[in-house]
Amino acid sequence: MNKKAKLKKNKNNYLRNLNYNQAIFFILFLIIIYIFNIVKSNINYFKSKIKPHIAKGTIASVNQPLSSIRLPIFLYHYVEYVADQNDTIRKSLNIQPWVLEKQIQTLKDAGYNFITPSEAIQMLNGNIPLVIKPIILSFDDGYRDFYTDVFPIIKKEKVRAIVYIVPGFIDKINFMFRNQLEEVADSSLIEIGAHTVNHVWLKGLEAHHIKKEIVESKLLLEDSIHRKVVSFAYPYGAFDDQISKIVKEAGFTSSVSTISGIEATHLNKFYLFRLRPGNRIGKSLIDWLDQSVFYSW
Ligand SMILES: [Zn+2]
Numbered sequence: 001m002n003k004k005a006k007l008k009k010n011k012n013n014y015l016r017n018l019n020y021n022q023a024i025f026f027i028l029f030l031i032i033i034y035i036f037n038i039v040k041s042n043i044n045y046f047k048s049k050i051k052p053h054i055a056k057g058t059i060a061s062v063n064q065p066l067s068s069i070r071l072p073i074f075l076y077h078y079v080e081y082v083a084d085q086n087d088t089i090r091k092s093l094n095i096q097p098w099v100l101e102k103q104i105q106t107l108k109d110a111g112y113n114f115i116t117p118s119e120a121i122q123m124l125n126g127n128i129p130l131v132i133k134p135i136i137l138s139f140d141d142g143y144r145d146f147y148t149d150v151f152p153i154i155k156k157e158k159v160r161a162i163v164y165i166v167p168g169f170i171d172k173i174n175f176m177f178r179n180q181l182e183e184v185a186d187s188s189l190i191e192i193g194a195h196t197v198n199h200v201w202l203k204g205l206e207a208h209h210i211k212k213e214i215v216e217s218k219l220l221l222e223d224s225i226h227r228k229v230v231s232f233a234y235p236y237g238a239f240d241d242q243i244s245k246i247v248k249e250a251g252f253t254s255s256v257s258t259i260s261g262i263e264a265t266h267l268n269k270f271y272l273f274r275l276r277p278g279n280r281i282g283k284s285l286i287d288w289l290d291q292s293v294f295y296s297w
Helices: 003-048 088-092 097-109 117-124 144-157 178-186 207-225 241-249 282-290
Strands: 059-061 068-070 073-076 134-141 161-165 190-194 231-233 254-260 263-265 272-274
Touching: 068 117, 073 254, 073 272, 097 144, 097 282, 117 134, 117 190, 117 254, 117 263, 134 144, 144 161, 144 178, 161 231, 178 190, 178 207, 190 207, 207 231, 207 241, 263 272
Parallel strands: 073 134, 134 161, 161 190, 190 231, 231 254, 254 272
Antiparallel strands: 068 263
Protein backbone atom coordinates (compact mmCIF):
# COMPACT_ATOMS: atom_id res chain seq x y z
CA MET A 1 0.00 0.00 0.00
CA ASN A 2 1.46 3.35 -0.91
CA LYS A 3 1.53 6.27 1.47
CA LYS A 4 -1.39 8.03 -0.18
CA ALA A 5 -3.65 4.99 -0.01
CA LYS A 6 -2.69 4.43 3.63
CA LEU A 7 -3.57 7.99 4.51
CA LYS A 8 -6.93 7.63 2.75
CA LYS A 9 -7.67 4.43 4.66
CA ASN A 10 -6.78 6.09 7.98
CA LYS A 11 -9.01 8.99 7.10
CA ASN A 12 -11.95 6.70 6.25
CA ASN A 13 -11.47 4.78 9.48
CA TYR A 14 -11.32 8.04 11.38
CA LEU A 15 -14.55 9.28 9.76
CA ARG A 16 -16.32 5.95 10.37
CA ASN A 17 -15.27 6.03 14.04
CA LEU A 18 -16.35 9.64 14.29
CA ASN A 19 -19.83 8.83 12.95
CA TYR A 20 -20.02 5.84 15.26
CA ASN A 21 -19.00 7.92 18.29
CA GLN A 22 -21.42 10.66 17.36
CA ALA A 23 -24.25 8.15 17.11
CA ILE A 24 -23.38 6.68 20.52
CA PHE A 25 -23.27 10.15 22.05
CA PHE A 26 -26.56 11.06 20.45
CA ILE A 27 -28.26 7.92 21.77
CA LEU A 28 -26.77 8.50 25.23
CA PHE A 29 -28.03 12.08 25.09
CA LEU A 30 -31.56 10.88 24.23
CA ILE A 31 -31.47 8.36 27.10
CA ILE A 32 -30.36 11.06 29.55
CA ILE A 33 -33.16 13.40 28.40
CA TYR A 34 -35.65 10.52 28.73
CA ILE A 35 -34.51 9.66 32.28
CA PHE A 36 -34.50 13.35 33.24
CA ASN A 37 -38.12 13.69 32.10
CA ILE A 38 -39.21 10.62 34.05
CA VAL A 39 -37.51 11.92 37.21
CA LYS A 40 -39.01 15.38 36.66
CA SER A 41 -42.55 14.07 36.20
CA ASN A 42 -42.19 11.90 39.30
CA ILE A 43 -41.03 14.89 41.31
CA ASN A 44 -44.05 16.84 40.04
CA TYR A 45 -46.28 13.91 40.90
CA PHE A 46 -45.02 13.73 44.48
CA LYS A 47 -45.10 17.49 44.78
CA SER A 48 -48.76 17.47 43.71
CA LYS A 49 -49.81 14.92 46.30
CA ILE A 50 -49.94 17.33 49.16
CA LYS A 51 -52.04 15.93 51.94
CA PRO A 52 -54.90 18.32 52.68
CA HIS A 53 -55.21 19.82 56.13
CA ILE A 54 -57.81 18.05 58.27
CA ALA A 55 -58.52 19.26 61.77
CA LYS A 56 -58.43 16.74 64.63
CA GLY A 57 -61.55 14.75 65.55
CA THR A 58 -63.30 15.83 62.43
CA ILE A 59 -65.58 12.96 61.53
CA ALA A 60 -69.05 14.10 62.45
CA SER A 61 -71.01 11.06 61.30
CA VAL A 62 -70.55 7.64 59.79
CA ASN A 63 -71.75 7.05 56.26
CA GLN A 64 -75.45 7.74 56.22
CA PRO A 65 -77.63 9.86 53.95
CA LEU A 66 -78.23 13.28 55.47
CA SER A 67 -81.13 15.64 54.92
CA SER A 68 -78.95 18.75 55.06
CA ILE A 69 -75.47 20.05 55.83
CA ARG A 70 -74.52 23.44 57.19
CA LEU A 71 -72.10 24.31 54.44
CA PRO A 72 -70.71 27.77 53.81
CA ILE A 73 -69.46 28.06 50.22
CA PHE A 74 -67.33 31.15 49.73
CA LEU A 75 -67.40 32.83 46.33
CA TYR A 76 -64.30 34.47 44.91
CA HIS A 77 -63.42 35.97 41.55
CA TYR A 78 -60.12 37.84 41.30
CA VAL A 79 -57.49 37.34 43.98
CA GLU A 80 -54.51 39.53 43.17
CA TYR A 81 -52.83 42.85 43.76
CA VAL A 82 -54.67 44.80 41.04
CA ALA A 83 -52.08 46.61 38.96
CA ASP A 84 -54.41 49.00 37.14
CA GLN A 85 -56.01 51.17 39.81
CA ASN A 86 -58.47 52.52 37.21
CA ASP A 87 -59.89 49.01 36.64
CA THR A 88 -62.85 49.50 38.96
CA ILE A 89 -64.70 46.30 37.90
CA ARG A 90 -61.71 44.14 38.70
CA LYS A 91 -61.12 46.01 41.94
CA SER A 92 -64.75 45.50 42.98
CA LEU A 93 -64.50 41.72 42.35
CA ASN A 94 -61.06 41.42 43.90
CA ILE A 95 -59.77 40.12 47.22
CA GLN A 96 -56.13 40.75 47.95
CA PRO A 97 -54.07 37.55 48.34
CA TRP A 98 -53.02 38.34 51.93
CA VAL A 99 -56.73 38.61 52.85
CA LEU A 100 -57.46 35.17 51.35
CA GLU A 101 -54.52 33.70 53.25
CA LYS A 102 -55.70 35.30 56.49
CA GLN A 103 -59.26 34.03 55.89
CA ILE A 104 -57.97 30.48 55.41
CA GLN A 105 -55.87 30.71 58.58
CA THR A 106 -58.86 32.10 60.51
CA LEU A 107 -61.07 29.22 59.32
CA LYS A 108 -58.41 26.62 60.14
CA ASP A 109 -58.01 28.05 63.63
CA ALA A 110 -61.79 27.90 64.09
CA GLY A 111 -61.75 24.18 63.22
CA TYR A 112 -63.22 24.36 59.71
CA ASN A 113 -62.44 21.59 57.23
CA PHE A 114 -62.03 22.46 53.58
CA ILE A 115 -63.89 20.19 51.18
CA THR A 116 -65.06 20.40 47.56
CA PRO A 117 -68.60 20.28 46.10
CA SER A 118 -68.24 16.69 44.83
CA GLU A 119 -67.24 15.63 48.36
CA ALA A 120 -70.12 17.60 49.88
CA ILE A 121 -72.62 15.73 47.71
CA GLN A 122 -71.02 12.39 48.61
CA MET A 123 -71.35 13.36 52.29
CA LEU A 124 -74.99 14.36 51.74
CA ASN A 125 -75.64 11.03 50.03
CA GLY A 126 -73.89 9.12 52.81
CA ASN A 127 -71.17 7.75 50.56
CA ILE A 128 -68.33 9.24 52.63
CA PRO A 129 -68.30 10.39 56.26
CA LEU A 130 -69.29 13.96 57.01
CA VAL A 131 -66.52 16.08 58.49
CA ILE A 132 -67.25 18.64 61.17
CA LYS A 133 -67.50 22.29 60.12
CA PRO A 134 -67.17 21.71 56.38
CA ILE A 135 -66.49 24.72 54.19
CA ILE A 136 -65.88 25.23 50.46
CA LEU A 137 -63.71 27.88 48.82
CA SER A 138 -64.98 28.39 45.26
CA PHE A 139 -63.26 30.46 42.59
CA ASP A 140 -65.15 31.39 39.43
CA ASP A 141 -63.94 31.75 35.83
CA GLY A 142 -60.36 30.40 36.02
CA TYR A 143 -58.47 33.68 35.90
CA ARG A 144 -54.72 33.50 35.59
CA ASP A 145 -54.37 34.89 39.09
CA PHE A 146 -55.82 31.61 40.32
CA TYR A 147 -52.57 30.01 39.24
CA THR A 148 -50.23 32.85 40.21
CA ASP A 149 -51.82 34.01 43.48
CA VAL A 150 -54.40 31.52 44.80
CA PHE A 151 -52.78 28.16 44.04
CA PRO A 152 -49.56 28.96 46.00
CA ILE A 153 -51.65 29.91 49.06
CA ILE A 154 -53.77 26.75 48.74
CA LYS A 155 -50.60 24.64 48.58
CA LYS A 156 -48.96 26.50 51.46
CA GLU A 157 -52.02 26.11 53.70
CA LYS A 158 -52.75 22.57 52.43
CA VAL A 159 -56.47 23.24 52.01
CA ARG A 160 -58.90 22.18 49.32
CA ALA A 161 -60.89 24.35 46.90
CA ILE A 162 -62.76 24.31 43.61
CA VAL A 163 -62.18 26.43 40.54
CA TYR A 164 -64.99 26.68 37.96
CA ILE A 165 -63.47 26.86 34.48
CA VAL A 166 -64.82 28.30 31.22
CA PRO A 167 -63.15 26.03 28.62
CA GLY A 168 -63.62 28.59 25.82
CA PHE A 169 -61.44 31.05 27.78
CA ILE A 170 -58.45 28.74 28.43
CA ASP A 171 -55.19 30.30 27.11
CA LYS A 172 -56.93 33.66 26.55
CA ILE A 173 -55.56 36.85 28.00
CA ASN A 174 -56.26 37.06 31.74
CA PHE A 175 -57.18 33.35 31.99
CA MET A 176 -55.14 30.29 32.92
CA PHE A 177 -53.01 28.59 30.29
CA ARG A 178 -53.83 24.96 29.57
CA ASN A 179 -50.62 23.71 31.20
CA GLN A 180 -51.39 25.76 34.32
CA LEU A 181 -54.88 24.23 34.47
CA GLU A 182 -53.39 20.75 34.08
CA GLU A 183 -50.98 21.40 36.94
CA VAL A 184 -53.82 22.67 39.14
CA ALA A 185 -55.96 19.64 38.23
CA ASP A 186 -53.06 17.27 38.99
CA SER A 187 -52.80 18.61 42.52
CA SER A 188 -54.83 16.63 44.99
CA LEU A 189 -56.10 19.90 46.47
CA ILE A 190 -58.20 21.42 43.69
CA GLU A 191 -61.41 20.16 42.12
CA ILE A 192 -62.12 21.43 38.61
CA GLY A 193 -65.73 22.41 37.89
CA ALA A 194 -67.43 23.61 34.69
CA HIS A 195 -68.90 27.06 34.06
CA THR A 196 -70.30 26.72 30.46
CA VAL A 197 -68.14 26.88 27.32
CA ASN A 198 -68.41 30.63 26.74
CA HIS A 199 -69.62 32.10 30.03
CA VAL A 200 -73.11 32.76 28.70
CA TRP A 201 -76.23 34.00 30.47
CA LEU A 202 -78.20 30.75 30.20
CA LYS A 203 -81.66 32.08 31.04
CA GLY A 204 -83.77 32.76 27.98
CA LEU A 205 -81.60 30.75 25.57
CA GLU A 206 -83.14 27.98 23.49
CA ALA A 207 -82.96 24.53 25.11
CA HIS A 208 -80.50 23.11 22.55
CA HIS A 209 -78.16 26.07 23.08
CA ILE A 210 -78.33 25.70 26.88
CA LYS A 211 -77.62 21.99 26.56
CA LYS A 212 -74.68 22.58 24.23
CA GLU A 213 -73.05 25.10 26.59
CA ILE A 214 -73.48 22.82 29.61
CA VAL A 215 -72.69 19.40 28.11
CA GLU A 216 -69.75 20.62 26.02
CA SER A 217 -68.15 22.45 28.96
CA LYS A 218 -68.08 19.13 30.81
CA LEU A 219 -66.68 17.15 27.87
CA LEU A 220 -64.05 19.73 26.92
CA LEU A 221 -62.75 19.94 30.46
CA GLU A 222 -62.72 16.18 30.96
CA ASP A 223 -60.73 15.92 27.77
CA SER A 224 -58.22 18.50 29.03
CA ILE A 225 -57.67 17.24 32.55
CA HIS A 226 -58.42 13.51 32.09
CA ARG A 227 -60.72 13.46 35.10
CA LYS A 228 -64.47 13.40 35.61
CA VAL A 229 -66.02 16.83 35.99
CA VAL A 230 -69.14 16.65 38.18
CA SER A 231 -69.58 20.15 39.59
CA PHE A 232 -71.08 23.12 37.79
CA ALA A 233 -71.53 26.87 38.38
CA TYR A 234 -74.12 29.05 36.61
CA PRO A 235 -72.51 32.09 34.97
CA TYR A 236 -73.86 35.25 36.65
CA GLY A 237 -75.84 32.90 38.93
CA ALA A 238 -78.54 32.86 36.24
CA PHE A 239 -80.65 29.68 36.14
CA ASP A 240 -84.20 28.31 36.22
CA ASP A 241 -85.79 24.86 36.64
CA GLN A 242 -85.18 23.88 33.01
CA ILE A 243 -81.48 24.85 33.22
CA SER A 244 -80.85 23.00 36.49
CA LYS A 245 -82.59 19.93 35.04
CA ILE A 246 -80.22 20.01 32.03
CA VAL A 247 -77.22 20.31 34.39
CA LYS A 248 -78.43 17.26 36.30
CA GLU A 249 -79.09 15.24 33.13
CA ALA A 250 -75.62 16.12 31.80
CA GLY A 251 -74.13 14.08 34.66
CA PHE A 252 -73.22 16.80 37.13
CA THR A 253 -73.88 16.05 40.81
CA SER A 254 -74.14 19.68 41.94
CA SER A 255 -74.32 23.26 40.80
CA VAL A 256 -73.66 26.48 42.65
CA SER A 257 -75.70 29.66 42.38
CA THR A 258 -75.16 33.13 43.82
CA ILE A 259 -78.14 32.89 46.17
CA SER A 260 -77.03 33.79 49.67
CA GLY A 261 -77.33 31.01 52.23
CA ILE A 262 -75.50 28.34 54.19
CA GLU A 263 -77.60 25.15 53.94
CA ALA A 264 -76.91 22.34 51.44
CA THR A 265 -79.79 19.90 50.99
CA HIS A 266 -81.04 17.39 48.42
CA LEU A 267 -83.44 20.10 47.26
CA ASN A 268 -80.83 22.74 46.48
CA LYS A 269 -78.05 20.45 45.19
CA PHE A 270 -78.46 22.14 41.80
CA TYR A 271 -78.52 25.69 43.14
CA LEU A 272 -76.22 25.52 46.14
CA PHE A 273 -76.04 28.79 48.05
CA ARG A 274 -72.87 30.82 48.27
CA LEU A 275 -71.46 33.61 50.42
CA ARG A 276 -69.16 36.50 49.62
CA PRO A 277 -66.75 36.81 52.55
CA GLY A 278 -65.46 40.20 51.37
CA ASN A 279 -62.47 41.41 53.33
CA ARG A 280 -63.57 39.93 56.65
CA ILE A 281 -60.80 38.23 58.58
CA GLY A 282 -60.34 37.03 62.16
CA LYS A 283 -63.21 37.45 64.61
CA SER A 284 -65.37 39.47 62.21
CA LEU A 285 -65.26 36.59 59.71
CA ILE A 286 -66.20 33.97 62.31
CA ASP A 287 -68.94 36.14 63.87
CA TRP A 288 -70.40 36.80 60.42
CA LEU A 289 -70.28 33.07 59.62
CA ASP A 290 -71.92 32.17 62.91
CA GLN A 291 -75.02 34.25 62.26
CA SER A 292 -78.02 32.02 61.56
CA VAL A 293 -79.58 33.95 58.69
CA PHE A 294 -77.93 35.13 55.53
CA TYR A 295 -79.65 37.79 53.52
CA SER A 296 -79.36 38.26 49.78
CA TRP A 297 -77.29 41.23 48.78
ZN1 LIG B 1 -68.40 33.48 36.06
